[in-house]
Amino acid sequence: MKLKAKYVDVDTGEISVVMHDFDCAEMGIRERDRVKVGHEGKTTVAIVTTSDTVVKKGEIGLLGSTFHTIGAEDKEMVDVMASSKPESVEYIRKKMDGAELNTAEINTLITDISSRTLSNIELSAYVTALYIQGMNLRETADLTKAMVASGETISFDNGPVYDFHSVGGCPGNKITLLVVPIVAAAGCTIPKTSSRAISSAAGTSDIVEVFANVALSPVQLKTITEKVGGVFAWGGSLNLAPADDLIIKAEYPLGIDPHAQLLASVMSKKKAVGANYLVIDIPMGVGTKVPTMEEAKVYARDFIQLGEQLDIKVECAITYGGQPVGRAIGPALESIEAISILEGAKTPNSVVEKTVSIAGMLFEMGGDYQGAEKARQLLENGRALKKFREIVEAQGGNPDIKSSDIKVGQFNVDVIAKQSGYVGGIMNKALVRIARTAGSPNDKGAGLVISKKVGNKVDKGETIFTIYADNEWKLQEAVKLAVRLEPIEIQGMVLARVPSFSRVSL
């Protein structure tokens, strides 16, 4: 059928067209069927939305990317014919039915996702089926390889390649800013890529962006890493395993992170930069992604086994994630805390010790038997700071950067204790909500600094934490939320009163 093109200026994230009900009936197609649209030798397959208002009979509305793909001008005639569903819809059905998918099926699925051939409905069915039915090790390895093949891969002249990843879910986890320069200061290659925050208060890229450019091209990543040994790159501009970003778009609204997809997501990005030695930090505890030690061990085993399939040597660190790492949460505040430690600060202890342990594990994987000691030396003798400044300079930042240069939010409020006692618990998710309400991660100076952590003694009237914001209105909203959520729980010192007559001698 020939239809007249009409440009529709909206992009729904799907390759789609709008057709008139009459023309659909004439062609025997229904809403959400597919048509092949052709114009002067260029063709694309698009998903049909039906309407009797957006287009007239005989017209076809080409949405954003569809229009650009086939290059038809407004009012030019295009060829339209019914097209079948992509094969991968059948494989999604197969997974719904609990079957194992073979290598070719997984490859087709990832190819169709990468090319945006699948609709939102189909993509959602994939992540839901994967969440419920799971994948075995072989499928997960194939999924990872298919995702690597969907994007760029980078290889480095000076190997072996060291890498590090935190599963996330624990606020304030700024140790990447310390681990990378320590490892690079030892002459090792560590091309670290990171993400921006999705639901957290600050991703590593949000923090690094305070003092350096993180949107690097694959060529820049390679050049900088080969020159100075390490890098802090934002994954989003590198096109590593881009299928992952499209899958996340369906996972995010559902609030799910299917186990196999999480494994493949992490490992595909490591495989794409040719990692040889990889340490994975699994923060465990209430309010993280991994609440129990049992689940943490399952993740650890699966990462290690998947590493074997991909020829990456993996070790996992199950770390305590029940409260924030360090005291600062938010881009500027976290960068100050990390740089202070490079400059010689011995606290917060949780940040220093976690950094030294993780960097130490990497050194030990590479053959150094006193890894943690080596890491501590590189931190204490100033070589890590020197390397950090080299990396910052290579990424377009100030080569003489100091923690005192970094500006925090100009508005702040101290949250004080209503009673005396001990800090009994800190609710990670509540802190994240408060920091985000204050403007983090987009407002770089927004966030919070915790004065009292679990087990600390607090006197009535003392500051428990301080909220920072770049914008006064957002600060007020954050304070309101803090009062409502009470994210830091203070327990009275007397935990239980035991009457004296119960003290009997045995």
Added chain:
Amino acid sequence: MKLKAKYVDVDTGEISVVMHDFDCAEMGIRERDRVKVGHEGKTTVAIVTTSDTVVKKGEIGLLGSTFHTIGAEDKEMVDVMASSKPESVEYIRKKMDGAELNTAEINTLITDISSRTLSNIELSAYVTALYIQGMNLRETADLTKAMVASGETISFDNGPVYDFHSVGGCPGNKITLLVVPIVAAAGCTIPKTSSRAISSAAGTSDIVEVFANVALSPVQLKTITEKVGGVFAWGGSLNLAPADDLIIKAEYPLGIDPHAQLLASVMSKKKAVGANYLVIDIPMGVGTKVPTMEEAKVYARDFIQLGEQLDIKVECAITYGGQPVGRAIGPALESIEAISILEGAKTPNSVVEKTVSIAGMLFEMGGDYQGAEKARQLLENGRALKKFREIVEAQGGNPDIKSSDIKVGQFNVDVIAKQSGYVGGIMNKALVRIARTAGSPNDKGAGLVISKKVGNKVDKGETIFTIYADNEWKLQEAVKLAVRLEPIEIQGMVLARVPSFSRVSL
């Protein structure tokens, strides 16, 4: 935040807005988050699509229905604030995790689906989770009741209400055209609602539309039924259980029909018209929705038990669906076959016998012990034809309708046998594809008539089936498909040659 409204002339089936990346970052919201949009006291919650081309910084694109709901003019300022996910997303997660949903959760879910509050991604996750995890009887009954409550309900002065439903999947199943007038001719009330074809060659409404108006309002349905006893109404215009139509929009692209949803879909429409006695036809066989007797029995048991929960007396007829019912497939051709039987034709036997059995079951449920005999009498004594004409007249058709009045496609081709033998099998799905390619159900005259059914002897050169079309080009495409698919299989008469020396006496 205040943003300037921009009307975007497209409706994606979701209540959605387009916002600029900058404004999203400022508000801390991401693609597919929700915002509450308000203007002069009217508000709606919409799903966010982000763009840096469709809208400028400070603008918000209001898509189709969103625009109409809040009634903002182009360039007027609207209030926009972040909004949380609907609660039902949590219940979908719960179902993904295999949990049972309580009554309130199911009610909320169906309310959110009916109000189009759920996005396509969320709706797809629901049907996928339901397909995999299923629902127990209590949940299915609650689902059915919630779906009934989502739309119109109709009650009739002259009860009890008889009803009939076929699960479908077997082409040529035009018996509704016969069952309704037979039952109504006995003075019973049978307000039959039907659907149009989704993936079949013709739904009952597509067939009835050849000779009468099927798009009735709830008031018309009630008036006609109370006047003449029976009706052939299209469900689509009655707003019975409208949540179902929205759920089907997600099921259709995935090609799934979750068991609990299928049960609820059928039963909600029967409950909405106050059915007391219901016969369900479950066509069973290869190429239908229910391939085995075992599965058919599961459906039968579930329909009966669900009926008990809903106070509807249900009996099920498991019928042979391995080949078409009768000989005609397609709107005009099927209506001719059905009306001919009302006029006195004794064939096709499969249509007559199935009709008499089903109508007989209904009579027996109402207390007539010789139901099938009564049905056959009403068919043979012309009272069913008289009643049929009354119904047709009440629905705006010709009160003197005859089968010979109905026009079939002006183009036709006989498909002949390449060899002699017996018909060994008929592939339902292939016949449906051929009929649809010929233009059915939109082109009313298109379809096919089968001359040779399973077990019939065929001589080389004899006609096996005839394809009809309103359009010559579609006929040619259908013929090409028929040659490729060979939907009717002819087996040589000699099934196996057995050498004489193998004939041993025992």
